[in-house]
Amino acid sequence: QVQLQESGPGLVKPSETLSLTCTVSGASISSYYWTWIRQPPGKGLEWIGYIYYSGNTNYNPSLKSRVTISVDTSKNQFSLKLSSVTAADTAVYYCAKVRGNAGLIDYWGQGTLVTVSS
């Protein structure tokens, strides 16, 4: 059974960088694509981007200038960095596994709430 767990600060100051890590168990990170999705409180889902173990990435153009997704195969983890955050970046951030290479999301982490506030 594939399991994903997000970790990182729950509170980030405006203009700083949001950093989250996703630890994967039950699957090798070297075998699939991995993705980040976020959900502002009470709102819908927004895709942030995905990464392959080789380092190949694809980002949502709406966030591309501020997003970096990276992978650490030795730790079976992948990470998200979002720079210059504002209150609009307050959301539950989910890490997830992609089936195949087209973007179908079949396993999700439980999500972690990140609040941007001074």
Added chain:
Amino acid sequence: EIVLTQSPGTLSLSPGERATLSCRASQSVSSSYLAWYQQKPGQAPRLLIYAASSRATDIPDRFSGSGSGTDFTLTISRLEPEDFAVYYCQQYGGSPLTFGGGTKVEIK
């Protein structure tokens, strides 16, 4: 970017009734790469349907998906108490990946 519009925004039904949820795309979804997810309060979304009509593992057969091109439908044949939730469609045929705004199925 493919914009997905879900309707209705809220569906008020009783257990045992049939639910029909719509997802309309702003342009044709490549290879019917359309998925449906269920989300309950405080939980992550769960994959229900992929490729427009294929049920994911362990999903009951009361859930079915149909459609192609720009018009897709999720049908729940007889609502069980655990089915009251928010449902999202997602297209994965083009980049960026996009989600619909969701349909809330609530108890009438």
